[in-house]
Amino acid sequence: MVAALELYLDVDATRRVRTLWRALEAEGIPTMASLLQQKHRPHVSLAAARTLAPAAVAEALDGLPVGRGLTLDLDFVGQFVGRVLWLGVTPTAELLDHHRRVHERLDQAGVEVWDLYRPGRWVPHCTVSMRVPNPHMATAVRRCLEILPVRATVTGAAVTDHANDIDEPLPF
Structure with missing residues (x-):
């Protein structure tokens, strides 16, 4: 499980991003679109754990509008071990400061x-994908590069655990 x-x-x-997912799926590359009955939507995770209690997270972040006012620049492609493919977000001072404040609150609350x-x-x-088949990695990276750069405004935040049907929006 991942929350x-x-x-x-x-x-x-x-x-x-959804257009990218569809293009990759059409080429036989599994994406977040087909994972867990299509529950995922394009997002950037500020925190993750085996489980997160939505009420505890909401209480810890009370008064902090999570993500409000942030602009994200998706400018590059990256890969984590295990063939996880992603669009990289430029780590601006504003984004890193917001991330730090969120984690300070979570730490103080024992989350x-x-x-x-x-x-x-x-x-x-x-x-983009949790498991790109090795023979398709070059194609997947090329497709990702074709849509970049992407500038995004954050429009909301939520605590999710899609395997357990948890999707709790946070005040924005």
Whole structure:
């Protein structure tokens, strides 16, 4: 299971990422579109853990409009071990400061998250595929590069755990 604190992208950026997902799926490359009965939407995760209690996260972040006013520039393609392909978000001072404030609040409330999402280790990204087949990696990267750059305005945030049908919006 994976739970996350997700930031959502504006309509145009969402449309562009979904178009990328469809193009990759048409070439036989599984994307976030087909994962967990199409519950995923394009997003950038600020935090992730095996589980996150939506009420605890909301209480910890009370008064902090998560993601409000942020503009995200998706400018490059990256890959994590395990053939995870993603669009990289330029780590601006504003984004990193917001991320740090979110984690300070979560830490103070005792909300545990994976170390890879903590300030100083987090790689801001929008996941495209969790498992690109090795023979298709070059094609997948090329398709990603074709849609870049993408500038996105954050339009909302939620605590999600799609495997358990959790999708709790946070005040924005």
